[in-house]
Amino acid sequence: MKNANVYIKAARVALTAALLTASLAQAESVFRIARDAASLASVNLNPFSGGSQRLYPTVSAIYETLFYVNSLTGDVENVLGTSYKWDKTNKKLTVTVRDGVKWSDGQPFTAKDVEFTFDYLKQNPAIDGSALWKNGLTDVKASGNTVTFTFKDKNIPVFVYIAHQPIVPQHVWSKIKDPTTETNTKPVATGPFLFQSANNQSIKVVKNPNYWMKGYPKIDAIQWEVVGGADAILLKLLRGDADYSYANIPDIKNVYVNKNPETNKFYWPVTGGNYLYFNTAKAPFNDVNFRKAIASAINTDEVALKAYSGLVKAASPSGIIPTQQSKWLSKATAAKGLTFDVNKARDFLKKGGYKVVNGKLTDKSGKTLPTFKILVGAGWTDFITMAQVIGNNLKQIGIDTTIDQQTWGSYSGGLQTGTYDMGISWGWGGGETPYNLFFQSFAPEFSAKVGDTAASNLTRYTKANITSSLKRFQQNSDPAVQKKAIDTIVNQFVTDVPFFPLTDRVNFTTYNSKNFKGFPTDQNPYYDGGADDQIGARLLFLNLEPK
Known part of the structure; x- marks a missing residue:
């Protein structure tokens, strides 16, 4: 009997432990x-691997950066860095790193880890995804709790790439000889x-x-x-x-x-925009009046309503997203953007020498214009819907279109090699300021001749005053100078319309x-x-x- 009681008590203890374990798990x-x-x-x-190669938690939950720059507002959040400052030449950036941080193995985090991380990129160019060392970074030096980055030329926007580089421990990665396979x-x-x-x-x-x-x-x-x-x-x-x-x-x-x-x-x-890109390397899309006629004939409110059931709005003609407009878009410049106006669209066609003959639109030489293709991704219902609305809108001014659905390789390849007529896509560049979009979209180094691959200048449009304004933005940390540079760029953008903003992108x-x-x-x-x-x-x- 005594043994039975012992067994009963033991069973109760085991049951209690099991219930406690289950409760904790729940x-x-x-x-x-x-x-x-x-x-x-x-x-x-591996935080140096491409985003599609590594697991979701790598830089979202496990590794950290110096700062986080909010792409919606431009606000800078301190992470492993606690402050930063450019010197008077705008060629040296000094970052103060956080004290009291330890790596997950218990070793202390120091400024030397930051220096090592960026030097590691230099030693292994294949993992320098932002091409920092190819684009002006010449030296990184730790001293106490600060790290100084030295650049060959002024380039203020490079800060975000410094800020967002995941930092790794020197005592671990110094032993890894090939980070591309790790x-x-x-x-x-x-x-x-x-x-x-x-x-x-x-x-x-x-x-x-x-x-x-x-x-x-x-x-x-x-x-x-x-x-x-x-x-x-x-x-x-x-x-x-x-x-x-x-x-x-x-x-x-x-x-x-x-x-x-x-x-x-x-x-x-809203993190960006969806745009109608024009291939300005081919006629008639190399004609600003033709592009402006198309832009004026598109009812972007209808495009947004039908593509996203009214939950996403039409984009600003400036291309600047809503959270950045109060800081970067002046009222005068905003007022210059093209809006839906079919009569104005016809005026632009007339100005460009286009005429309707026997119900068909002809160019200034009298040649009937062909049916133009609107390139979209195959099965992308939002872009397909946009193309349908645009096609119906353009019929009002005599322009015929057809929807060209392509799988990803042919879609992106068509845009980048310049073999398309018009195409719907997002901004191939974006970030905490409008500079990021315009730099990636219009800088000459991101363009290429037709047939070659353009990194991000899909329209193959460049303009001297835009290029110089991008440079001026790069080289100045004065907000007033930067804002004036953006204003110049936007003014030229809404004047020439190399691509036309359709809807916000979310x-x-x-x-x-x-x-x-x-x-x-x-x-x-x-x-x-x-x-x-x-x-x-x-x-x-x-x-x-x-x-």
Whole structure:
């Protein structure tokens, strides 16, 4: 009997322990992110690898940078750096690094780690994704808790590339001879989370208990899960089986938000624009009057309404996104942008010598214009809808079009080699100021002759005063000088219309707030919303806390 009691007590203890373990497991706050993918990348946590090659947590949760520059507002957030300053020549940038930070293996983080990271890029040009050493960086030197970057020429916008470079520990990476092949499956970093596990269907990271921000992170773990398509993501969000996702869910208000407005939310911040690109290397798109006629004939409100069910607005003709307009767009310049006006479109055609003969539009030589192709990505319903609206709009002024759907390789290749007529795409450049868009779009070094690949100047349009204004912006840290440079660029842009802004471009962030709070909103746009391998996602993960 005595033995029986002992067995009963032992069983109760075991049961109590099991229940406690289960309770603790249930209490773990895991932030679940649903991603539309066939599978996840192989286990690669190398911060120098390309974004498509490494796992989502690499620079979003594990590694950190010196600063984070908010692409929506331009605000600079201190991370491993606490301050920065250009000298009077604008050729030397001094960064003060944070004290009291430790790597996840317990070793102290110092300014020498920063110096090493940038020297490592110089020693291994293949991993210098921002081409810092090819574009003017000549020296990086640590002294105490500061690091000084020296440049050959003035280039203020380069700051963001310095700011956003993930920093690695010298005592680990100095032993790695070929960073291009390193998968770094046991990362040593300073970030708020530590890598736990990964397979082709999920990735999990857990909080770093020794993170340098006391009391953070407030969530225990993050898990990325593969979900096949927007419909499946929608179901997981509706059931509460996922907390967050990036997916363009059609009619999102009716199919998701209205099912439970208290918890079912979406955050679609404007991060750029969708544009109608003109191939200015071929006639008649090399004629400014023809381009302005097309731009004036397009009802961008209708384009936005039909492409995004009214949830995304028509773009500003200036090309500058809403959160940057108050700082960079003057009222006088804004007023010069072309707006929907069919009569004005006909006036531009007349000015360019175009005439309607027997119901067909002819050029100044009397030759009937052909049907023009509008290049879009195959199956991209928003761009296809835009092209349909544009085609119907242009019929009013005698221009016929057809939609040219191409798979990604042919789509991007057509734009970059200049073999298209018109094409719909996003801005192939963007960031915390309008400079980023205009630099990538119009700098001569990003163009190429037709048939060769242009990096980002898809229109092959350049203008001397735009080029000089880009240089002036680069070389000055004075906000007034920079604003004047942008004003000059925008004035020329709306005058020549090498591409025409159609709609704002957004990040399609959808979330369920049942279990967590602290998400970015239109009222508090501390981040643009993506939860993939982006350095700004660190702010999302640090702001979240369980309800």
